[in-house]
Amino acid sequence: MAQKRLGNQTVQLQNSPTIIATASIVGPKEGKGPLSSYFDKILEDDLCGEKSWELAESKMVKEAMQMAIDKTSYVMSNVDYIFAGDLLNQLMSTSFAVRDLKRPFFGLYGACSTMSESLSLASMIVDGGFSDLVIAGTSSHFCSAERQFRFPLEMGSQRPLTAQWTVTGSGCAVISSKGKGPKIRRITTGKVIDEGIKDPNNMGAAMAPAAVDTIRTYFEDTNDDIDSFDIIATGDLGKLGMDIAKEFLMKSGYDISKIYTDCGVEIFDSKKQDTHSGGSGCGCSAVTFCGYIYNKLINKEFNKVMLVSTGALLSPTSTLQKQSIPSIAHAVIIQND
Amino acid sequence: MAQKRLGNQTVQLQNSPTIIATASIVGPKEGKGPLSSYFDKILEDDLCGEKSWELAESKMVKEAMQMAIDKTSYVMSNVDYIFAGDLLNQLMSTSFAVRDLKRPFFGLYGACSTMSESLSLASMIVDGGFSDLVIAGTSSHFCSAERQFRFPLEMGSQRPLTAQWTVTGSGCAVISSKGKGPKIRRITTGKVIDEGIKDPNNMGAAMAPAAVDTIRTYFEDTNDDIDSFDIIATGDLGKLGMDIAKEFLMKSGYDISKIYTDCGVEIFDSKKQDTHSGGSGCGCSAVTFCGYIYNKLINKEFNKVMLVSTGALLSPTSTLQKQSIPSIAHAVIIQND
Incomplete structure (x- = not known):
């Protein structure tokens, strides 16, 4: 029996993978919400200078990952793996973002569960002794998601009261085998x-x-x-x-x-x-x-x-x-x- | 430094995760190809009794996973994790397949790299002591891929000579911390x-x-x-x-x-x-x-x-x-x- 298992679906990590830093970037609407003061960066507009919402989302991902690493004593080239994904078909925003970061990459799709999916895999890989430094992260963008999953924004469709609003934002965490943090x-x-x-x-x-x-x-x-x-x-x-x-x-x-x-x-x-x-x-x-x-x-x-x-x-x-x-x-x- | 690393991007597994079984299912065209005799099952038609190509692909995934487990001394409820993904938007064929298998699931997207992505993660998780039994697998289907990525099949588009033909097939491997195999x-x-x-x-x-x-x-x-x-x-x-x-x-x-x-x-x-x-x-x-x-x-x-x-x-x-x-x-x- 594998040593680290508890019950049917749980594992206990034994080497204390540590979240040594995080970064978060959000869109203008999220920046006006109740959690506003906790975010590292609030975009002034949804396009953030890019030609499409998809590329804007990709830029957010890249910036959040770089920002998180910049809060540590490491540089991007020290990162052993990036675990990340997003909502777009074929993970467009993530794939284009990590292209510029030049680190080994595992693409994940768990729809909106991707943050805890990426944290799970990243921390097991660190705990298992395969890496000392890993990034876990994800993103979504209201405009890119709305047009892919629902209707063109220009239609101005009515939303039923059970509907939710896709967050424009990217968050990522740096997990290390050493250092301070939870x-x-x-x-x-x-x-x-x-x-x-x-x-x-x-x-x-x-x-x-x-x-x-x-x-x-x-x-x-x-x-x-x-x-x-x-x-x-x-x-x-x-x-x-x-x-x-x-x-x-x-x-x-x-x-x-x-x-x-x-x-x-x-x-x-x-x-x-x-x-x-x-x-x-x-x-x-x-x-x-x-x-x-x-x-x-x-x-x-x-x-x-x-x-x-x-x-x-x-x-x-x-x-x-x-x-x-x-x-x-x-x-x-x-x-x- | 993490113990298992070699150079910049390679890890050395130390506990011999073993591929104790595999299964492969292919479509009719693949079943007429040169590797025909190596496949476990060759479908008679692309729809395999389902109402859509996407659901047919999903059925293939589920069957391949079950078939691989049936070749071992284990049952599906012994499996700790399934690592899998496919080409469809939001991993439709995989998500619908694993729904019926009731095992913990990590969804992956690596386009056509998913087989080695799933083998990589599955074997590191077994090697790291988090599990004794894991499934890694993936699938694609010519018809579901063609209409999603290119044109409706009914158009009969001409294909340039540099184009490739999406394989209809699903393959999966069972990886264990013990047992015989490579x-x-x-x-x-x-x-x-x-x-x-x-x-x-x-x-x-x-x-x-x-x-x-x-x-x-x-x-x-x-x-x-x-x-x-x-x-x-x-x-x-x-x-x-x-x-x-x-x-x-x-x-x-x-x-x-x-x-x-x-x-x-x-x-x-x-x-x-x-x-x-x-x-x-x-x-x-x-x-x-x-x-x-x-x-x-x-x-x-x-x-x-x-x-x-x-x-x-x-x-x-x-x-x-x-x-x-x-x-x-x-x-x-x-x-x-």
């Missing part, structure tokens, strides 16, 4: 869960069962104490999905309500900012973690955190073919010493 | 390389520099002897890309010509089968490795192999935006005891 302690990798939801405008409801499955599995695998956490943050279930997740967990005997939040709920003031059920997109949990949560970990306001980024693995093709929405959620447990 | 010894993870090629009908030329970079880096990192290999197989450069790679490597002082082949060249009889420069798609190196190469390793006809799956990280959007084609190649070195 440590990644445990990882619970999610299964693909599909409860038959078919409405692509209600992804919170589609993803909530995946979040519930992963959180419940973590506690079953480890017998850990819910009260030992300062915060459990799901990926981007939004207000509706968060309520569903809370209720389902309660019914399974896990009352996390005192310490539970959702990155999609935190990032926007949904009433003032007209974002309906909340934020979404890979960038949502990425900038909420790399900005807000990481900052609170560094300041010791939080000492033990569970980040559960959630992804809806639908595609426009699967929706047209009347398929339901498979979802996934990965949990990463991060702790100060 | 071992994964070393991994060289590729950087994204872009030499400015913009023609999406000439992906061999776009990907060749990535293959050259990774193969050259492997030999620089390890000082290994070219003659110790029985075969070096690149991903799917096709005939044109293979010639470019061979020439560029020769100019760098690495003459691999005696032991060099390309999965895209092996899989079709390009003259009789009208496949122009050869096969392509994630499934190309997947079924060539999981069928042909693995079989030769088991029979000791090959004892040391380098698989270098190559991916062109373009998207239809990036092509429309007149961008060049970023490419990547990952090398996995597999050896009998």
Whole structure:
């Protein structure tokens, strides 16, 4: 039996992979939201001087990765691996960004679960002795996502109240085998869960069962104490999905309500900012973690955190073919010493 | 310094992750090609009883994974992680396939490099002590890829002679910390390389520099002897890309010509089968490795192999935006005891 396993889906890291730095860049709308003060950079416009939204997103990714490395004593050429991905078809923004960074790259797709997917793999690779320095990151962009997954922005489509607003932002973390910072302690990798939801405008409801499955599995695998956490943050279930997740967990005997939040709920003031059920997109949990949560970990306001980024693995093709929405959620447990 | 590193981009695995079984399923055209006798299953038609090509591809993935596990003494619930991905937007075929397998899943996107990307990550996770049993796999389907990346099949577009033919097929490997079979010894993870090629009908030329970079880096990192290999197989450069790679490597002082082949060249009889420069798609190196190469390793006809799956990280959007084609190649070195 592999030594590091706990229960069915969880691993315990033994060599303390450390998040030595993070960086977060967001769009103008996110920069007016409640987490504004936690971000490293707020763009003045969505195009950031590029010719397309896709290239703008790519520029954000590259800048966030460089910015995170610049906060450490390392340079980009010290990085052994980049683990990253985004929402665009064929990971356009990530592939174009890492082209200029000239480091070994593993492309990931987990829809909006990519932040915790990349943190999971990056920390296992460091913990396993394969590298001393790795970058994990992701991004999304409201305009590039909207036109790929939904309608041309120019149509001005009405959005139902269950819909979420794709975050424009990129967050990334630098993980090292040494140095100061919060440590990644445990990882619970999610299964693909599909409860038959078919409405692509209600992804919170589609993803909530995946979040519930992963959180419940973590506690079953480890017998850990819910009260030992300062915060459990799901990926981007939004207000509706968060309520569903809370209720389902309660019914399974896990009352996390005192310490539970959702990155999609935190990032926007949904009433003032007209974002309906909340934020979404890979960038949502990425900038909420790399900005807000990481900052609170560094300041010791939080000492033990569970980040559960959630992804809806639908595609426009699967929706047209009347398929339901498979979802996934990965949990990463991060702790100060 | 992490203990397992060799040079700049290579790691040495120390706990002998073993490929204990593989499975390969191909379409009717691939089943008429020169490697026909090495595949586990040849489909009678491209739809395999499903309503869409995407769902047919998904069915192939699920079947290949189950078939590979059935060749071992394990059952699917013993699998700790599935590492997989495909060419479709949002990994539709993989996400829908693994939904029914109910195992922890890491979604990968490396275009046609996904077979060696999944083998790399899967074997590092086993080597690092995080798991005793992991699946690595990928797929592609001519019809689903053609309509997503190029034109509706009904148009009957003419294909230039530099074009390749997307393989319909799924291949997957079961990797374990114990058991019999060839071992994964070393991994060289590729950087994204872009030499400015913009023609999406000439992906061999776009990907060749990535293959050259990774193969050259492997030999620089390890000082290994070219003659110790029985075969070096690149991903799917096709005939044109293979010639470019061979020439560029020769100019760098690495003459691999005696032991060099390309999965895209092996899989079709390009003259009789009208496949122009050869096969392509994630499934190309997947079924060539999981069928042909693995079989030769088991029979000791090959004892040391380098698989270098190559991916062109373009998207239809990036092509429309007149961008060049970023490419990547990952090398996995597999050896009998």
